[in-house]
Amino acid sequence: MSEPKTGGCLCGAVRYAISADPAMAVNCHCKNCQRQSGSAFSTIIGIPEAALSIEGEFKTFDDKGESGEAVLRDFCGVCGSPLFSRVAVAPGLIFVKVGTLDDTDDFNPAMHLWTRSKQHWVDLAGATAFETNPS
Template sequence: MPLTGHCLCKAVTYTADVDAPLVTGYDHCDDCQRQTGSTYSLVAVVPKDKLTINGPVKTWTGTAASGNKVDRLFCSECGSPIAHDPSAAPEIIVLKAGTLDTEIKKNLKPDTEIWTAGKLPFCQEHLAKPFKFMPE
């Protein structure tokens, strides 16, 4: 069953032709905190060649704390973040898991934390596979 989702206004929809994400986790980097306005971003990593996005997407390219470029995709209508596309890992794309369809995101089981170097001190939960930066 593919992973499907959409932005807040439903102008952007997507389908990832996979049964499950490669990785589901919490991204604590400062950029994700700022983009989501929260303490971290729940992310679902999928192969880039398995993802189809439809609708009015804008891209903003920034430089991550690692020094690598990251394209951040968002709906040009409502501004919902859809994904980020790290140049350091061209074979994958990182979906903002909050945009997955409700029944899909209810069944997610985060198992990884990345960029724990940016984890805010009051976030106490620890998962089995934390990485101080991106997986080494």
């Protein structure tokens, strides 16, 4: 990555910089990502936790995913913007909500996860898709 990617929450209380290329870019269709995002899915990039520097304070909601595994969901305590997720099945990675990036042009989701929970009107024809997490 030539220069860090930056982003933040809606109100600007939390800002971050990413210093590494993402390991993955995906759309997650699990029910909890739908609820947290208020949309049909959550578009996220997975990066090494050490590659993320954060300014400002965020709050964390301790959740369990559809798999039953722990999911830590970080959000701005001022405006409520969802920012990051950490999942037990991917230690060392942190998942950044793509919509919080200042520039999203470089990111194209390569696959769809948890499609068994997707909204019926979402068309995944031709997409790489997994009913749960890929193994």
